[in-house]
Amino acid sequence: xxxxxxxxxxxxxxxxxxxxxxxxxxxxxxxxxxxxxxxxxxxxxxxxxxxxxxxxxxxxxxxxxxxxxxxxxxxxxxxxxxxxxxxxxxxxxxxxxxxxxxxxxxxxxxxxxxxxxxxxxxxxxxxxxxxxxxxxxxxxxxxxxxxxxxxxxxxxxxxxxxxxxxxxxxxxxxxxxxxxxxxxxxxxxxxxxxxxxxxxxxxxxxxxxxxxxxxxxxxxxxxxxxxxxxxxxxxxxxxxxxxxxxxxxxxxxxxxxxxxxxxxxxxxxxxxxxxxxxxxxxxxxxxxxxxxxxxxxxxxxxxxxxxxxxxxxxxxxxxxxxxxxxxxxxxxxxxxxxxxxxxxxxxxxxxxxxxxxxxxxxxxxxxxxxxxx
Ligand code: GMT
Numbered sequence: 001x002x003x004x005x006x007x008x009x010x011x012x013x014x015x016x017x018x019x020x021x022x023x024x025x026x027x028x029x030x031x032x033x034x035x036x037x038x039x040x041x042x043x044x045x046x047x048x049x050x051x052x053x054x055x056x057x058x059x060x061x062x063x064x065x066x067x068x069x070x071x072x073x074x075x076x077x078x079x080x081x082x083x084x085x086x087x088x089x090x091x092x093x094x095x096x097x098x099x100x101x102x103x104x105x106x107x108x109x110x111x112x113x114x115x116x117x118x119x120x121x122x123x124x125x126x127x128x129x130x131x132x133x134x135x136x137x138x139x140x141x142x143x144x145x146x147x148x149x150x151x152x153x154x155x156x157x158x159x160x161x162x163x164x165x166x167x168x169x170x171x172x173x174x175x176x177x178x179x180x181x182x183x184x185x186x187x188x189x190x191x192x193x194x195x196x197x198x199x200x201x202x203x204x205x206x207x208x209x210x211x212x213x214x215x216x217x218x219x220x221x222x223x224x225x226x227x228x229x230x231x232x233x234x235x236x237x238x239x240x241x242x243x244x245x246x247x248x249x250x251x252x253x254x255x256x257x258x259x260x261x262x263x264x265x266x267x268x269x270x271x272x273x274x275x276x277x278x279x280x281x282x283x284x285x286x287x288x289x290x291x292x293x294x295x296x297x298x299x300x301x302x303x304x305x306x307x308x309x310x311x312x313x314x315x316x317x318x319x320x321x322x323x324x325x326x327x328x329x330x331x332x333x334x335x336x337x338x339x340x341x342x343x344x345x346x347x348x349x350x351x352x353x354x355x356x357x358x359x360x361x362x363x364x365x366x367x368x369x370x371x372x373x
Contacts (some may be wrong), residue, residue: 001031001086001087001365001368001369002030002033002083002085002086003022003028003030003032003034003086003087003368003373004032004033004035004076004079004083004085004087004089004256005018005021005034005035005089005091006011006034006035006072006076006088006089006090006091006096006099007019007024007034007038007040007090007091007092007096008036008092009038009039009041009043010038010041010101011041011206011235011261012172012206013122013284013286014091014119014121014124015040015092015123015286016041016042016286017091017121017174017175017286018040018041018089018091018119019034019040019041019042020042020175020357021071021361022034022050023042023047023050023198023363024357024361025361025364026048026049026050027049028048028365029049030049031049031051031083032049032050032051033053033079033083033085034050034052034053034369035053035055035072035075035079035139036053036054036155037055037057037068037204039052039054039158039189039339040052041261041263042323051062051083052063052305053079054076055068055075058071064197067093068095069098069099070099070102072095072096072099073102073103073106074185076088076099076100076103076151076152077103077106077107078104080107080112080114081107081110083110085114085369086112086115086116086368086372087115087116087117087174087372088100088103088104088115088116088117089116089117089119089364089368090118091121092115092119092120092124092161093118093124093125093129093138093141093142094124094128094129094134094138095137095362096144096274097116097118097138097141097144097145098137098138098140098141098301098314100116100118100141100145101116101140101144101145102259103324104116104144114342115146115147115372116144116145116146116147117145117146117147117148117149117367117368117371118141118142118145118147118148118149119149119150119151119172119307120148120149120151120155120159120169120283121151121283122151122156122281122283122284122304123210123283124138125138125155125163125283126158126281126283126304126350127159127281129162129163130163135162138163139163139165140201142159142163142165142167143166145169146371147161147367147370147371148169148170149169149170149171149172149367150169150171150172150283150319151171151173151174151284151305152170152174152283152284152304152308152309152322153171153305153307153308154283154304154305155171155283155305156169156171158304162174162302167186170365172307172360172367172370173284173355173360174284174286174289174355175355175357175359175360175361176290176293176352176356176357177356178293178295178349178352178357180266180293181266181269181270181293181294181352182293182294182295183266183267183294184270185270185285186270186271187265189267189271190271191269193230193232193257194230194271196228198227198228198229198255199223199225199227199228199230199274199335200228200232200271200272200273200274201218201220201227201229201230201231201232201273201274201275201276201368202229202231202232202234202268202269202272202274202291202296203233203234203271203275203276203277203285204233204234204235204262204275205235205237205277205279205287206235206236206237207237207238207240207243208237208238208239209235209238209239209280210279210280210281210295211237211239211277211278211279211280212278212279212313212322213233213240213243214239214243214246215232215276215278215322215327216233216276216278217231217243217246217247217256217323219276219278219299219327219328220256220276221250221252222325222328223328223331223335224255226332226336227332227335227336229257230255230256230257231257231333232259232272233256233257233258233259234260234261234262234263234265234268234269235260235261236260240258241292244258266290266294269290269291269293269296270294270295271295272291272294272296273296273297273329273335273341274296274297274299274335275288275291275292275296275299275316276322276327277297277298277300277301277306278319278322278324279300279301279302279303279304279321280301280303281303281332282303282304282305282306283299283304283305284299284304284305284306284308284309285300285305285306285309286311286343288300288309288316289305289352289355292310292316292352293348293349293352295346295348295349297315297316297332297334297341297345297347297348298310298315298316298347298348299316299317299318299319299327299330299331300316300318300319301318301319301320302318302319302320302321303321306318309349309351309355310351314344314347314351315344315347315348315350315351316330316334316344317333317334318331359370
């Protein structure tokens, strides 16, 4: 099949998932055309059957706000026509679903029916999309998609709760390539972070308010009082500056290391002993799943779709949002007993295998086939 994928090219989970999906489909022999404004971060290097089309938005003095959506819809029309695209799969509703609707209408006038799949990822529904600035357009473009998918049952429920739509939503969980993440730790890297064999705790996110990164630091400081440990903070975003400032003024600040944005999570995660994701909401929590695939136990909140990916007390723990005391206690429970830690590691891997790429990607493939037929 010839499949066009539209996504955000950045480090966010929706872009990561869309890129990994495209790579997996290309390996199975499909031709994948990424349409976005920058090369997706997880698309470095050459991949057979993958083509990347950059959306250009020419500037003009009149444009205080360059019309990306118009440029994107025009690119979609161009790529569909010139690469015999069979299906257009857009990830994250805003503004991709609306641009896809526009492209679909233009192509229909030209006599071509292009099926559109919209995959909802989370904040496009729960934070940004439901705001009245966007909701009429998001509601309409979801209804007009040929197939609507969500990455968890929770996100499906949130969509029905927040939007007046009647369309069926199919749940296809996010996935991880377990083989790629389940690697031996790089000894030199581990040694440079934890020279005295301290425990390594990791958090990765876009440092937005919803991620509650300050809770990560608070949990770490409580753990650090009891166990020699280091905290690796991966990613960047609006809250980073204030948190970095806080850690510079706290006595254990030297044990907290900011790594910034990182592409090779499969090289970093295996050195971790514990992964923290104390978010206020996660539709799914792909970052936690990648950690589990690297055999790292996780502590997450019982928010959104997280309970769908973690069995409490086996591969990690779920705590109430903001309950840093409980999170620290659970972290110590895992980290202070080698046998418990080892059991949680094995369970984390087993849990991740339930979301392995090999079982989830065929679900998308069968959607495409259904649509084309
Ligand atoms: O987490 C973010 O803020 C980024 C966001 C995105 O759209 O890129 O992530 C969302 O999609 C991911 C992939 O489906 C999910 O794993 C994340 O849980 C979800 N984030 C939220 O719901 C806050």
